[in-house]
Amino acid sequence: MPKFETSEKTFYDLLGRRCSDEELERIFPRAKAELDDHDTENHILKIELNDTNRPDLWSAMGLARLLKTYENPENAKAYDFFSSSEFTADNKGRELHVGEKVKEVRQYSCGFVATGKTVDDEILKTLIQSQEKLCWNFGRKRRSIAMGIYRNDLINYPIHYDGADPDKTHFVPLHMEEDLSLREILEKHPKGQEFGYIIKDAPVYPYLFDDKGNTLSMPPVINSAYVGAVEVGDSNLFVEMSGPGLRDILLCASIMACDMADMGFSIEPVKVVYPYETEFGKEITVPYYFQEPASCTLEDIKHVLGEDISADEAQEALMRMGVYSVVEGSRIFITCPEYRNDFLHPVDVVEDVMIGYGLENFEPEIPKDFTIGRLSPAEEFGRKVKDIMVGLGFQEMMYNYLGSKREYADNMNISTDGMIFIANPMSENYEVVRPSVLPSLLESEGSSQHAVYPHRIFEVGKTAHLDSSDNSGTVTRNTLGFMLADNQAGFNDVNSLVNTLMYFLKKEYTLRSPGEDGRFIPGRCAEIVVDNQKVGVFGEVHPQVLENWGCAVPAVVCEIDLDCICND
Amino acid sequence: MHCKQIEEPWLTNVARAHENGGDTGSRGWSYKFDHEFTRRQVLRSQGTVLSAHQLTKCKKPGKYFGVVRCFRYDEVDATHGADFYQTEGIVIGKDANLKELLGLLKMFATEIAGATDYKYVPGYFPFTEPSIEIHIKHPKLGWFELGGSGIFRPEVTKALGVDEPVLAWGLGIDRMALMNLGLSDIRDLFTPEIESVRTRRGN
Structure with missing residues (x-):
């Protein structure tokens, strides 16, 4: 969720009154805002906005605008600097010419002038923050919207936006002193390294320059160190947006223009001239109202x-x-x-x-439609199994479903065949979707040696596997896993438990010897077969596996695929 | 990994709802729907996907719920797990409306979480409009969000063949369970330690 910071003074001035924190918490929900933090020492309000479709609210100006209007609609401001399909405001000769070559890499650009207010520290901070929020959150990390602010006094109109040769075009980027080619900027400048991927492979790079050839910027990457270095004391600014979608950048320009008008700037339009027809014509005077009723x-x-x-x-x-x-x-x-x-x-x-x-x-009501509820067959069967396991003296556990290759494969003495790996895991500790309940149970055993023996635990939960025959390529199964750990625990114990469970579930089954299974002691394990289909496995855990998990006593385990034996 | 195919006519309907609104009465989000990207498999970050699935085969009127594991790309700490439970529910009915949604949320707050103080707050979710969050007041922790809810957008329901309004909610129930068990760390809820589960008792 987007968050922004504002000084108390800026916000209360815009709102027209001071508010207690309780008052802010009461009125913020009207804008889907939350008071995230109030730094009373530095007089800073930190505010979080929940509506990702309302980028206009991500600034002190936008939020105060809504709250103030809500309290009294007469506070609503009219913005008189907009052009539309029916009205074109006077651009006083200022034009931005878009070229043909930039079409393939980043088609659209637009801008306006904000003047008549001197930039101070607070305004500079606010502008940079608005730029970041709009371009990062709403503009998908500058892919769909990038914004630049420039010193208008240094610009010779018309401004030009076109595709430029990455190697032959060069300028001094902001925060550097070296004159670099566009391609070098992508390699050497921190912003080039961060945002360069957006344009890197294009034959030409987007380039914004004035009529005398002075560089404004290379959108969406970096401003120039001269025209693009706005400082405290400037009072005449050119604000520009670029992106692959015309509506996105026009909306963004409108938001910035209204915000800057609320800050006390006077907004002056710039006419953008395209070499071809756009959905709003060849010439668009910006800020431009394009919304449909x-x-x-x-x-x-x-x-x-x-x-x-x-x-x-x-x-x-x-x-x-x-x-x-x-x-x-x-x-x-x-x-x-x-x-x-x-x-x-x-x-x-x-x-x-x-x-x-x-x-x-709005008065809460209870739904009037009467419907009959029931549990799903899988849930009902799962509960029956849980009841039986509890009756057999087992304690129910609940485990996480993500784990590591070490836990699910290495510790279990098996390969990763059939396991689902996450393509972009947060860490290798949560890289695999659990293929089996057994590692979870053995982890418990390994970390519970202080608990009085015997240990009898189970879980009814999900396991997941690759399955190329399924449309999704994976299957998720309802699975029972249980474990008995004790000095004397052996094959006979688990065999008898399986027998009891299957008796109460009314399932006829046979046993057969499994092939090679590194998890168990060879000869002390069995597969459970129902209707000629393998539904589970049980046996004495291999000493190597016990050692891997740090278990001090023998353990027997069983795992059964409940979906295979559920009488659905 | 990609799934082989997504069922029709739902895929075409959904793609059109995104691009230009299709038959949903919306103007859509005006972008090119990426059929390849859509087939990519992801771990669900919330249970809503199951409600959407249910819509294609639901009874009308109908009420459905699930308690399901969800997965998030979060740093694991006292309040965040790599996976956790959510309860997800929908109510389909020709007269289902906001006031009924508020009634259901109130029931969760008072009957299940046991709160005496609760409030509704306008929220935002891309798939519901309007959207409501319910917050409850914990005697010690103060106000916190119990979960999100809303009425599914027509872009969601109509594309899945449902003309009736659908109330929907998703509540994080691990938090409620923590409160009930007197725990303060979500990792304790999923603990592997046998002794701590053995001796655990509710409030």
Whole structure:
């Protein structure tokens, strides 16, 4: 989940009042936000946002905007710098020209100018943070959105965005002093090493430069050390986004423009000129409003929320969420705010009505449909087996299902045949999905020598194996494993336990000698066969295996595939 | 590893719901659905996948639940296991709605977790809309989240052939079990030590 930090002062100023932490915790849920931490020493609020589809809320400005509007819809701000398909704002001659060559590697770029406010430490921190949140979380680690902020005073318009030769083009990247080619930057600059993979294999690299040839940046990797080095004291900024999807970068530009307007900047449009038609034309003046209208009916609201909400109440609720609406008949049409693009379906409108109406105003009810419940056959059979095992004096255990190759193969004296390995494990301790209950039981024995003997334990749980005949390539089985460990434990004990269990389960079975099985002492183990099918195995654990697990006394174990003998 | 094939017509329906909404009344997420990537096998990070599976063969009205192991890419510590239990449930009915969902969540909070104080909070999950979290107040630990819930998005249900609303929830029950057993470390719940399980008793 995205998290951001803000100084108390910035946030309370935006909100228009100071709040206690209890108050913040009370109002934050309206924005699906949580107060993660309040550093009272440094006066910093750390806030976590749960809605990954609302990147507009991932900043102090966006969050305060919603909370303030919720308290009083009259606080809603109108942003007058947007162009749309019907209206084009004056770009005062500022243009960004996109070239043909960049199409294959990173097609779209857009930007706007923010001016009239001097950047201080706090603003710089806030801008960098917004950039990180939008590009990392929403922009999929810069793959779909990258953002650059530049010193507008140093830019000679028009700006150009095109594909450039990775070896012949060069500039001094931010935080370095050396003039490097684009390819060298990917190799040598830390940001090049981190984000270079996005463009590395393309024949040309994305390159942003002004009309006099001064470099702005190599999106999505790094700004230049000159035009791209925004500092405290600057008051005239050019903000640019690039990515493979036009709507994503336009939304991101809208969010940044509204945020920066809330910070006190004045937003000035830049006209982006493409050499071909895009879905919004060849020329797009940015910030650009592209969202389509959305709607829902009063019946939708009643159906989803279970509450009769009038058109007036619904409109009022939407206003609190910053959403303007009109009613035609029983249908409510909304205008999506400039900084949002999350209305995919009428239910998304209904949710905003719900939050605006207040979740506390819905009375919980018990479902009216009567249905008959029952356990699944596998669960019922599993419980029967557990009851029998408890009756036989065994104690139920519960184990983790992920483990290591050492536990499941090496310690057990068997190969890894049929075992499921995780392609990207967190650590080699949790690399294999458990193929058998027996290693879990022996781990218990190895770590329980202080417990009074005999040890009689079992688990009914899942095991998993590779199986090429299954569509998924793997199967998961309900499995019983049990273990008896004691000075005197031997084949006869486990044989008699299996016999008792199968008697109560009403299963006819025969035994046969298994092939080579490194887990057991040869000649002191058997396979359980039902209807000519192997359903389990039991026997005396091999001394080498006992030693591997650090067990001090003999142990006998049994494992049975319950799915094979369940009378489904 | 990849599975061989994903059942039709569900795969086509789901792909269309993602790309342009298909017949679900949605405009979709406007991206190219990756059929190859979709066949890749993953360990489930939550039980919702089982509810989705059940939808293709559910009774209407119907109520289903499961207690299932889930897997997460987390550093193992006192509150995180590499695998853990979740309880997962759905209610399908033509009049199933938010108020009924709140009623069910209240039941989990008061009857199963034994909480006297609980609250509902708007949440976000990509597959439910609206989404609700239920939080309960523990006498010592304070407020904590019991789990997430919501009404499945029509992009989920309609693509799987269900026109009725479906209430859905997933609650982490290991936490409840810890409270009930008086334990404070999730690793103690899955302990291999025989003695500690032998002597364990509930509150």
